[in-house]
Amino acid sequence: MSVRGSIDCSLPWSRQDHQYMALALRLAEKGQYTARPNPMVGCVLVNEGKIIGQGWHKKFGENHAEIEALNKAKKNYPEAIKGATCYVTLEPCAYTGKTKPCVEALLNSGVTKVIAAMQDPNPKVSGKGFEILQAAGLEVSHGLLHKQAEKLNKGFISRIEKNKPWVTLKLAMSLDGRTALADGSSKWITGRAARQDVQKLRARQDAIITGVGTVIADNPSLTVRADDQEWFSQLKNFIQPIRIILDRDGRSNLENKIFNHDIEVWWVSNAIKRDATSQKKHLRVIPDRPLDELLSRCAANEMNNVLIEAGHKLAGQFFNKNLVDELIIYLAPKLMGNKAMGLFDLEVLEMDNCPELVLQDVRQFGEDIRLTYYPKSE
Numbered sequence: 001m002s003v004r005g006s007i008d009c010s011l012p013w014s015r016q017d018h019q020y021m022a023l024a025l026r027l028a029e030k031g032q033y034t035a036r037p038n039p040m041v042g043c044v045l046v047n048e049g050k051i052i053g054q055g056w057h058k059k060f061g062e063n064h065a066e067i068e069a070l071n072k073a074k075k076n077y078p079e080a081i082k083g084a085t086c087y088v089t090l091e092p093c094a095y096t097g098k099t100k101p102c103v104e105a106l107l108n109s110g111v112t113k114v115i116a117a118m119q120d121p122n123p124k125v126s127g128k129g130f131e132i133l134q135a136a137g138l139e140v141s142h143g144l145l146h147k148q149a150e151k152l153n154k155g156f157i158s159r160i161e162k163n164k165p166w167v168t169l170k171l172a173m174s175l176d177g178r179t180a181l182a183d184g185s186s187k188w189i190t191g192r193a194a195r196q197d198v199q200k201l202r203a204r205q206d207a208i209i210t211g212v213g214t215v216i217a218d219n220p221s222l223t224v225r226a227d228d229q230e231w232f233s234q235l236k237n238f239i240q241p242i243r244i245i246l247d248r249d250g251r252s253n254l255e256n257k258i259f260n261h262d263i264e265v266w267w268v269s270n271a272i273k274r275d276a277t278s279q280k281k282h283l284r285v286i287p288d289r290p291l292d293e294l295l296s297r298c299a300a301n302e303m304n305n306v307l308i309e310a311g312h313k314l315a316g317q318f319f320n321k322n323l324v325d326e327l328i329i330y331l332a333p334k335l336m337g338n339k340a341m342g343l344f345d346l347e348v349l350e351m352d353n354c355p356e357l358v359l360q361d362v363r364q365f366g367e368d369i370r371l372t373y374y375p376k377s378e
Contacts, residue, residue, distance in 0.1 A: 013115070013144050020044045020051075020087040021117055021145045027056040027065070028089045028152060033203045033235055034059045037302035039090055039120075039156040043069040045111070047084040052077035059237065066092055066102040070109050082110035089149045091120040091142065094129040103132045116142040117149035121160040155206075155304030158325070164295045167323055169308045169315055170201060171343055172330040178340035179312055180217070187218065190330045193366030199226040201328065205241040206303035207266075210258075211314035212247035221257045222309065241307070242266060244298075246314060248288045259283060268294065291321055316345030319355065327357060327373040330365075 013021075027042030035041075035057045043065035045053040053076070055068020063071070066088060073081050092102035092114065106114065114133055119142055120126050134140045150157060155166035172189040173179050180186035188195065202208060203224045210222060222243045226232035240263045245252055250271030252258075259265060262282055270288045286297070298306055308318055318324050329343075348354050357373035364370070 016049065017087070017115060017144060020046055020085075021089070021115065022148075023051075023054070024065075024087045024089050025117070025145060025148055025152060027054055028149075031057050031059075033238060036060065036204075036206055036239075037156075037304055039153040039304075041065040041088065041090045043089070044087040045069045045073050045081070045084050046087065047077075047080040050077075050080070052080045052084060064093065064102050065089070067105055070105055082112075084109075084111050085113040085115065086111050087115050087144075089117040089152070091116050091118070091125055091127075092129040092133070093120070093125050094132055095124045101129075103129045106133065106138075107136050111138065113139040114141075115144055116140075117144055118142060118146045121157050123160075153304075154325075159299045159302070159304050163299045164292075164323075165206065165298050165303045165306045166325050167295065167306055167308065167318065168201075168205075168326040168328060169318060169324045170198065170328045170330075171315060172332065173343050174332055174334050174336040174340070176335050176337070176340075177343050178336035179343055180341045181336060182339045182341070189334070189336075190332045190368045191366040194330045194332075194368040194370065196226065196229060197365050197370065198330070199224055199229070200231070202241060202307060203232070203235075203238070205305050205307040207242040207244050207298060207306045209244045209246065209306055209308045209310065209314075211310045212245060212249075212251045213311050213313065214309070215245055215247070215252050215256055215258055217311075219257050220309075221261060223261060223263060242303075244268060244286075244294075244306075246288075246294075246310075247272075254280065291318060291323055295323060312341050312343060313345045315343070319344055319346060322375070324375060326360075327375070329371045329373070331369045331371060333367050 024042035024044045028040040031040040038057060038060050040057065041064060042056045043054065044051060053069040053073030055065050055072060057065045066086065086106060092106055094101050094103045130140050158164055158166045171179055174189060208222045214220065223240055242264045243258055244266040245258060245268060247267060247269045250269045259280060265283045266286045267283060268286045268288050272285050308315065356376040358376050360374055361372040362369065
C-alpha cells in the first residue's frame, strides 16, 4: 500500500512526533473487536510537549477518536486546547454519518495543527477533511507511520479500494502437514493456548466462512467463545461475526449447532427454499455464486475482514482463485500419518508453479507455533 495524494507528507517529523503517533496507533488498536465496520482510529492531543487528551474509536455509532480526545482535554486541560497539535491515525471525517464531522469539532476546538498517519480511502472523506482544515488555516500534514496505519486497517482499505474484504485463511496442522484424520476428525490438533488465540482472531472478523464438509464433520458453532478470558469479558456490546456456510446442495441440517444461536447466518445454497427456514429469523439464504462474487457481497454489507475456517478442499478453492490475503497456520508438535488429510487441495504439477508465501510473523502459544504468511506478489 502506498501513500495517497498529499497536502504535505514530506515534513521532517521529530522523534516526539513519532512517539505521539505510535501512541495513537496503540490506542486505535483497542477498537479491534468493536469498531467494525468502521476503521480503527486513535488520537492524541499535545500542547508544548504535554499530552492533554487521548482517545480511540470504541464502537460503531459512538464518538470518533478525535471527539474522545477533545472531550478528555476539555475535562482535564481546557485552557491547553488552543494551539494544540492533533495526532490522528486516519484523516478526520468530513461528512455527517452516525456522528457529526470530526473536522468541524477540530475547527471549533482551537487546535492549530493536525498530523495524520494516512489519508482516508473512503471517497466520502478522501482528502476533503485535510482540505477543509487547511482552508481554515490549520497546518496539516500526513504520512507519519503510514505503513503501520495502513496495516492496522488493511481490511477497511481492501473493502473500499478493491470491493473485497481482507480474507484470512486459518488452518491448524500437524508437524507432517496434516489437518484431519482420514475420517475427517480434527479435534483437537492444537492445544488450549492456540485455541484461545483463535478466539481473538475470530473476534476481529466481520464474518467467518466455512464449508458444508466442516459443518457435517465437526458440527461447529463458529462463535467467539472466550467467557473465561479477561479480554473478552471486558468487551461491551460485542457483536458476533456473521457465519457463512457454503453448501451448494443443501446438505446441512437446521439442527446443526451453527444454526442454533441468535447470530446471523448466511446459508449459501441453491437447494434451500427460503420458507423452509422462516422460523430462523437470523438465517438468510443466499444464492450460490462464484467465490469472488460472494466476497463482493460481503464488502457491500460493510464487511472489512472475513476468516475462512474450512477443510482442505474449500481452502484450496480460495487459494487457487487468488482470493486469500493472509494465511495463518497453527503448527502442532504431533504427527498424524500419511493417511490423514493434507493442508490444501491444490493441483501443482511443476515446482515452478508452486505458490510462494512471505513470512510475516511467528509466535508461540503453549507447545504450538502460529505462522502468518502473505501470498508472494509477482
